[in-house]
Amino acid sequence: MCGIVGYIGNKNCVPILINGLKRLEYRGYDSAGIGIILNNHSEVIKNKGKVSLLEEKIEKMNLQAALGIGHTRWATHGVPNEINAHPHYNKSKNLFVIHNGIIENYQILKTGLEKFGYEFVSQTDSEVLPHLIDSFLVKGHSLFKSVQLALAEVEGTYGIAVIYQGEPDKIVVARKGSPLVVGIGEQENFVASDVSAILAHTKQIVYLEDGEVVEVCKDRFTAKTIMDKEIEKEIHEITMSLDEINKGGYPHFMLKEIMEQSSSVCNSMRGRLLLNEGTSKLGGLENVIDQLVNSKRIIISACGTSWHAGLVGEYMFEQFARIPTEVEYASEFRYRNPIVNKDDTIFFISQSGETADTLAALREAKIRGALVLGICNVVGSSIARESLSGVYTHAGPEIGVASTKAFTSQLVVLALITLLIARKKDMSLVDGKSIAEEMQKIPDKISAILKLNDQIEKIASEFKDVKNFLYLGRGYNFPVALEGALKLKEISYIHAEGYPAAEMKHGPIALIDENMPVVFIAPKDSTYEKIISNIQEIKARKGRIIAIASESDDNIDKLVDYSIKIPDTIRMLMPILTVIPLQLLAYHIAVKKGLNVDQPRNLAKSVTVE
Numbered sequence: 001m002c003g004i005v006g007y008i009g010n011k012n013c014v015p016i017l018i019n020g021l022k023r024l025e026y027r028g029y030d031s032a033g034i035g036i037i038l039n040n041h042s043e044v045i046k047n048k049g050k051v052s053l054l055e056e057k058i059e060k061m062n063l064q065a066a067l068g069i070g071h072t073r074w075a076t077h078g079v080p081n082e083i084n085a086h087p088h089y090n091k092s093k094n095l096f097v098i099h100n101g102i103i104e105n106y107q108i109l110k111t112g113l114e115k116f117g118y119e120f121v122s123q124t125d126s127e128v129l130p131h132l133i134d135s136f137l138v139k140g141h142s143l144f145k146s147v148q149l150a151l152a153e154v155e156g157t158y159g160i161a162v163i164y165q166g167e168p169d170k171i172v173v174a175r176k177g178s179p180l181v182v183g184i185g186e187q188e189n190f191v192a193s194d195v196s197a198i199l200a201h202t203k204q205i206v207y208l209e210d211g212e213v214v215e216v217c218k219d220r221f222t223a224k225t226i227m228d229k230e231i232e233k234e235i236h237e238i239t240m241s242l243d244e245i246n247k248g249g250y251p252h253f254m255l256k257e258i259m260e261q262s263s264s265v266c267n268s269m270r271g272r273l274l275l276n277e278g279t280s281k282l283g284g285l286e287n288v289i290d291q292l293v294n295s296k297r298i299i300i301s302a303c304g305t306s307w308h309a310g311l312v313g314e315y316m317f318e319q320f321a322r323i324p325t326e327v328e329y330a331s332e333f334r335y336r337n338p339i340v341n342k343d344d345t346i347f348f349i350s351q352s353g354e355t356a357d358t359l360a361a362l363r364e365a366k367i368r369g370a371l372v373l374g375i376c377n378v379v380g381s382s383i384a385r386e387s388l389s390g391v392y393t394h395a396g397p398e399i400g401v402a403s404t405k406a407f408t409s410q411l412v413v414l415a416l417i418t419l420l421i422a423r424k425k426d427m428s429l430v431d432g433k434s435i436a437e438e439m440q441k442i443p444d445k446i447s448a449i450l451k452l453n454d455q456i457e458k459i460a461s462e463f464k465d466v467k468n469f470l471y472l473g474r475g476y477n478f479p480v481a482l483e484g485a486l487k488l489k490e491i492s493y494i495h496a497e498g499y500p501a502a503e504m505k506h507g508p509i510a511l512i513d514e515n516m517p518v519v520f521i522a523p524k525d526s527t528y529e530k531i532i533s534n535i536q537e538i539k540a541r542k543g544r545i546i547a548i549a550s551e552s553d554d555n556i557d558k559l560v561d562y563s564i565k566i567p568d569t570i571r572m573l574m575p576i577l578t579v580i581p582l583q584l585l586a587y588h589i590a591v592k593k594g595l596n597v598d599q600p601r602n603l604a605k606s607v608t609v610e
């Protein structure tokens with residue numbers, strides 16, 4: 001979740017590093033730093049807090065260098081402060097290392113290095129790296145070899161970039177479990193943990209795989225494994241534009257991404273929905289379709305919002321594909337010796353494709369021989385590459401830490417997969433067609449819901465100062481209740497819980513009084529009457545109610561304090577619609593509280609540590 005950027009070429013690297021770090025801030029942002037080398041001079045500048053503070057500090061120094069690396073940190077070991085910020089360095093301060101990930105055996109390595117006189121100044125695990133590399137450099141090895149030898153001793157995960165005054169013509173980078181790319185330019189090259197950091201300069205990208213070490217000079221790069229085996233690397237052309245990454249006129253990325261959902265779900269469906277055949281076409285699943293359709297069981301594993309999408313997927317798969325489905329947090333799955341059979345299919349859902357727990361669970365599932373499929377948004381991400389096959393969500397880059405458009409696109413992809421399996425099993429053409437037709441209407445219905453933005457903003461004003469919120473829904477909308485509560489927690493810091501509506505009477509009802517707002521997801525479906533009874537139970541205890549209801553529902557207004565009326569669709573697709581008012585509600589409450597919605601405290605977009 002920390003960010004890495006590096007430059008080698010003929011230009012001054014300082015503004016390139018600072019701009020790259022700004023683009024990476026969304027990944028982690030409690031401190032930042034750069035290390036630069038120019039001829040016989042090297043300099044490291046670090047600062048607690050935002051990149052803009054680091055920039056102010058650097059501006060006064062008038063630094064010029066053609067080689068440098070930069071880092072934004074999200075603390076794992078050691079508090080966020082200047083000393084713990086990266087780059088870390090050796091005693092002579094002429095070797096700089098930035099590191100994403102966690103060195104699990106750092107205590108052992110540190111104790112060993114201390115015996116040889118190495119002194120540590122920070123509380124981080126990362127600081128063992130410059131000293132360890134230094135211990136090989138002093139024995140006469142090259143920088144590249146020293147990095148290889150050092151990494152052979154390291155247990156844990158890393159994406160690293162290393163520069164050394166003794167070899168000022170290169171950056172050495174390596175990867176294990178933490179993403180890293182090399183950007184290829186003209187007489188200049190770049191390194192980054194995320195292409196967005198360097199996209200302003202190049203679209204030619206080389207993705208590192210786990211266990212690879214790359215020497216990046218200004219006019220060439222060479223890749224080897226840690227064990228020194230040579231590797232041929234392919235250069236990929238990135239199609240994503242910088243425009244796609246900026247805010248597009250909205251005050252926050254989160255609002256931009258909420259407002260994009262009509263087109264992002266359209267992109268997720270584009271070319272995949274076969275209306276006449278009442279099914280879908282998913283290129284990534286073609287070579288595994290028989291195995292998928294004949295699976296005895298489906299497991300969906302993910303974290304956070306992606307896990308909520310998985311819960312909706314469970315309802316879809318069981319109702320239409322008729323395959324028993326379980327959903328499990330990736331962090332639990334990986335550690336509990338799960339029963340996985342060869343005729344199981346396991347879907348790993350991840351926006352970033354880099355979430356450490358999801359990636360580890362995927363690797364565990366692969367070892368056990370199941371059909372491992374990915375549903376990812378970031379093309380070329382680790383989960384996408386390590387899955388046997390899969391489907392991209394194509395929601396476009398999601399920068400706001402709280403996931404919004406990635407979620408609705410995940411739901412669309414799950415619906416497409418459901419349709420594909422169900423039609424290969426026992427779903428009739430007529431039923432398949434009616435689902436496909438409903439799917440095609442979803443983007444317009446989303447546009448209609450987004451027009452309720454002003455109404456939702458007014459409701460948000462009424463509730464911005466409350467301390468607790470309850471979200472209730474049934475069936476397909478139970479996961480939406482969880483997701484609505486998560487959105488509010490993440491960005492407004494208001495305590496919120498999601499519950500299946502009928503479970504309310506087994507506990508949460510004790511919390512209800514005139515101060516407790518309850519959000520009901522109550523579209524007119526087969527559980528509508530039951531939800532109305534739950535609404536009355538809350539009303540009888542003076543709870544304040546916001547209902548997400550069907551356009552056609554005139555009855556509900558007299559029962560609730562606020563109603564947000566949305567278009568209807570079939571039950572399996574309803575979560576794609578009902579979640580949108582909840583995203584907007586959370587967004588406006590957080591903005592009215594003056595909070596940083598795109599970068600909420602303590603959270604990171606991509607959690608690449610356990």
Ligand code: G6P
Nearest residue numbers: 303304305306350351352355403
């Ligand atoms: C972090 C993000 C969440 C996201 C979760 C899973 O916690 O803040 O928004 O849902 O990770 O991320 P993934 O990229 O795997 O979907």
